[in-house]
Amino acid sequence: MTTTAPxxxxxxxxxxxxxLYRLSGITRxxxxxxxxxxxxxxxxxxIDEGDFVTIQGxxxxxxxxxxxxxxxxxxxxxxxxxxxxxxLATSSSAHLGRVRAKEVGFVFQGFNLIPTLTAAENVDxxxxxxxxxxxxxxxxVAEALAHVGLADRADHRPGELSGGQQQRVAIARAIAxxxxxxxxxxxxxxxxxxxxxxVLTVLENLNGAGLTLIVVTHDSAVARRARRRLRLxxxxxxxxxx
Amino acid sequence: xxxxxxRRELGGRTKQTVIVAxxxxxxxxxxxxxxxxxxxxRQAQEATLAAVYGVGTDLTVTGAAAAxxxxxxxxxxxxxxxxxTGDDGTTTLAQSRLTVExxxxxxxxxxxxxxxxxxxxxxxxxxLSLTDMTFSGELPQAxxxxxxxxxxxxxxxxxxxxxxxxxxxxxxxxxxxxxxVGPLSAVEVTEGRALAESDAGADVAVLDASYATSQGLAVxxxxxxxxxxMEIVGIVASSSxxxxxxxxxxxxxxxxxxxxxxxxVLSTIYVxxxxxxxxxxxxxxxxxxxxxxxxxxxxxxxxxxxxxxxxASSLITSLGTWLxxxxxxxxxxxxxxxxxxxxxxxTREFGTLKAIGWSNRxxxxxxxxxxxxxxxxxxxxxxxxxxxxxxxxNVASPTISTTPAAAQPGAGAGPAGDGAPGGxxxxxxxxxxxxxxxxxxxxxxxxxxxxxVAAVGLAALAGLVAGAFGGWRAARLSPAEALxxxx
Numbered sequence: 001m002t003t004t005a006p007x008x009x010x011x012x013x014x015x016x017x018x019x020l021y022r023l024s025g026i027t028r029x030x031x032x033x034x035x036x037x038x039x040x041x042x043x044x045x046x047i048d049e050g051d052f053v054t055i056q057g058x059x060x061x062x063x064x065x066x067x068x069x070x071x072x073x074x075x076x077x078x079x080x081x082x083x084x085x086x087x088l089a090t091s092s093s094a095h096l097g098r099v100r101a102k103e104v105g106f107v108f109q110g111f112n113l114i115p116t117l118t119a120a121e122n123v124d125x126x127x128x129x130x131x132x133x134x135x136x137x138x139x140x141v142a143e144a145l146a147h148v149g150l151a152d153r154a155d156h157r158p159g160e161l162s163g164g165q166q167q168r169v170a171i172a173r174a175i176a177x178x179x180x181x182x183x184x185x186x187x188x189x190x191x192x193x194x195x196x197x198x199v200l201t202v203l204e205n206l207n208g209a210g211l212t213l214i215v216v217t218h219d220s221a222v223a224r225r226a227r228r229r230l231r232l233x234x235x236x237x238x239x240x241x242x
Numbered sequence: 243x244x245x246x247x248x249r250r251e252l253g254g255r256t257k258q259t260v261i262v263a264x265x266x267x268x269x270x271x272x273x274x275x276x277x278x279x280x281x282x283x284r285q286a287q288e289a290t291l292a293a294v295y296g297v298g299t300d301l302t303v304t305g306a307a308a309a310x311x312x313x314x315x316x317x318x319x320x321x322x323x324x325x326x327t328g329d330d331g332t333t334t335l336a337q338s339r340l341t342v343e344x345x346x347x348x349x350x351x352x353x354x355x356x357x358x359x360x361x362x363x364x365x366x367x368x369x370l371s372l373t374d375m376t377f378s379g380e381l382p383q384a385x386x387x388x389x390x391x392x393x394x395x396x397x398x399x400x401x402x403x404x405x406x407x408x409x410x411x412x413x414x415x416x417x418x419x420x421x422x423v424g425p426l427s428a429v430e431v432t433e434g435r436a437l438a439e440s441d442a443g444a445d446v447a448v449l450d451a452s453y454a455t456s457q458g459l460a461v462x463x464x465x466x467x468x469x470x471x472m473e474i475v476g477i478v479a480s481s482s483x484x485x486x487x488x489x490x491x492x493x494x495x496x497x498x499x500x501x502x503x504x505x506x507v508l509s510t511i512y513v514x515x516x517x518x519x520x521x522x523x524x525x526x527x528x529x530x531x532x533x534x535x536x537x538x539x540x541x542x543x544x545x546x547x548x549x550x551x552x553x554a555s556s557l558i559t560s561l562g563t564w565l566x567x568x569x570x571x572x573x574x575x576x577x578x579x580x581x582x583x584x585x586x587x588x589t590r591e592f593g594t595l596k597a598i599g600w601s602n603r604x605x606x607x608x609x610x611x612x613x614x615x616x617x618x619x620x621x622x623x624x625x626x627x628x629x630x631x632x633x634x635x636n637v638a639s640p641t642i643s644t645t646p647a648a649a650q651p652g653a654g655a656g657p658a659g660d661g662a663p664g665g666x667x668x669x670x671x672x673x674x675x676x677x678x679x680x681x682x683x684x685x686x687x688x689x690x691x692x693x694x695v696a697a698v699g700l701a702a703l704a705g706l707v708a709g710a711f712g713g714w715r716a717a718r719l720s721p722a723e724a725l726x727x728x729x
Contacts, residue, residue: 064725068722068725071597073596073597073721073722073725074720074722093602094601097596097599097600097601097602098599100596100597100598100599101598101599101600102599104599105598106594106597106598108594108725110590112590112591112594114247114250114591115254116250116251116253116254117246117247117250121243121246121247121250124243125243125247125595125598125600126598126599128243128599128600128604129598129599129600129601129604130599173598174598177599
């Protein structure tokens with residue numbers, strides 16, 4: 001196992017101008033009691049800017065772990081992981097926090113909205129770490145909600161919205177900061193078919209506007225709409241795009 | 243956004259907010275009330291002490307307590323022909339005696355000079371505490387078969403029908419030329435004048451206002467002390483409306499000594515030190531110079547106050563203080579536990595916030611802010627409850643009785659009467675309680691700004707402590723683990 005010390009400053013990346021992610025020899029091991037679990041066992045992966053990638057695989061196959069490494073939420077046990085110029089493997093927690101704040105948008109299966117806040121306020125929470133003026137934040141919140149078709153639901157609380165609408169609020173929260181990449185973990189897992197298509201349409205539109213999409217999914221219908229399909233099995237990534 | 247999020251969170255879990263704030267409110271209210279009552283009791287003690295010892299008295303010197311059987315004679319003796327016998331054979335008896343308070347030791351008057359000569363003593367004045375007792379009554383004609391003239395007590399059940407009254411009042415002989423120190427330094431002359439230097443040797447008296455009112459006496463009247471008529475030249479009242487003065491009747495010292503037949507003795511010397519810093523040294527010097535005397539400081543005197551004031555003081559300082567501390571501890575613990583449990587319940591929320599870029603500091607700030615506001619809400623509620631309770635206490639104005647040490651009836655005082663015919667004995671320990679001894683003091687609960695500031699500060703501190711624990715838990719949450727835990 002290789003461990004590397006955190007570094008606050010990012011060093012120049014070897015990535016090309018089109019490459020957003022470049023992962024090389026990524027491993028991630030956990031200790032569960034006395035057992036060591038290898039979630040990622042030497043992942044090699046390049047993802048270009050503007051791509052729409054889905055990651056499929058069996059439950060417990062490491063999909064969410066890979067998404068967390070890509071989202072600067074977790075550091076690999078060994079290997080190199082670059083997001084643009086940022087070394088995700090060795091940067092400090094504070095630096096990774098800044099990366100998450102500016103460059104990465106997250107969408108979760110369970111929406112993860114704050115139930116006491118309205119849709120607009122939930123979207124605003126994603127802008128909070130950027131420290132921008134209130135007027136600009138308001139404009140961005142309105143723009144993001146309009147983008148997902150929920151401009152008229154800004155004052156509704158999550159409990160007053162349907163599952164699909166809640167997920168669209170979560171997407172609005174993720175895109176309001178104008179990130180470089182949107183990472184979605186089973187974004188349609190809790191939705192029915194019709195709502196799933198609604199959400200996928202929103203995601204496809206965002207990708208069409210140039211946003212890189214990386215979606216972890218069990219749903220083949222979702223995977224089929226991606227430009228690039230990956231399968232993660234036994235800790236290794238395989239490209240299954242045809 | 244900070245305040246919106248905070249407000250919505252606290253509003254969203256009203257039950258928890260109310261429980262935590264209520265716990266803190268009760269604790270804070272208790273702290274306020276206990277502090278105010280403590281201040282009220284202190285004021286009552288000061289008022290009582292000032293009334294008895296005067297303003298500016300730092301130390302008192304008293305003679306050693308007399309052993310039982312010593313001290314002033316405690317009996318009335320009527321010699322043959324001591325009363326007037328009427329036509330029906332009934333003998334009317336009346337006798338007034340002025341005696342040193344039972345159980346009280348005395349000091350030779352020369353001790354005053356010794357005290358005055360000690361370094362650090364600014365002023366000293368002596369006083370003699372006495373009790374005037376008047377026995378009056380009627381004895382019916384004795385039955386023929388009684389052992390008349392033999393001195394033997396009558397046979398049990400064979401003689402009766404007499405009626406007796408015993409009236410008493412406290413008398414304080416004071417040096418009229420040294421009124422600036424001692425009991426009369428704290429009084430207000432409400433009528434007439436105070437004793438003056440020229441009153442030495444004169445049969446004049448000054449009366450306590452309460453006593454004068456109860457007896458219907460006024461300036462210009464005469465009061466009988468030990469069979470001598472004293473012209474009342476002034477009426478004095480305590481400067482505190484809550485307490486009576488030290489005695490009921492004040493006489494020039496030399497007159498009091500003469501009437502009591504004690505010679506040149508004093509029962510108490512009131513000492514004023516040159517400065518507060520000199521008090522301990524003066525006390526030590528007095529104790530060294532007068533090993534047989536009792537030297538008491540103000541705090542000793544305060545400790546000597548008995549009655550329900552002492553009980554209230556003891557109750558508030560012991561039970562009240564500990565109850566406040568215990569309640570505050572429980573409230574803080576409750577706030578901490580609720581905050582920690584809240585953080586555990588919000589793992590998903592904080593994990594999400596960290597995932598979207600919130601820094602640890604921002605998350606901790608949020609948790610701490612929520613706890614702080616909860617604490618302040620509790621503090622505000624506690625302030626309202628505390629103020630309402632204090633208001634209720636002040637409106638109710640409960641009175642508590644107090645008995646300063648110097649005015650307590652002595653234990654083990656003069657000899658008990660032997661029941662000889664014509665004699666009347668009084669046991670010291672079972673002796674009367676003088677009206678001036680037990681004083682009813684109105685207990686107030688004064689509120690100071692500092693109590694309010696301290697209460698709000700405590701509430702804020704409790705909130706911060708809870709927030710610190712909760713924030714620490716939130717900071718330790720890894721976003722990946724937090725999200726994995728809920729996946």
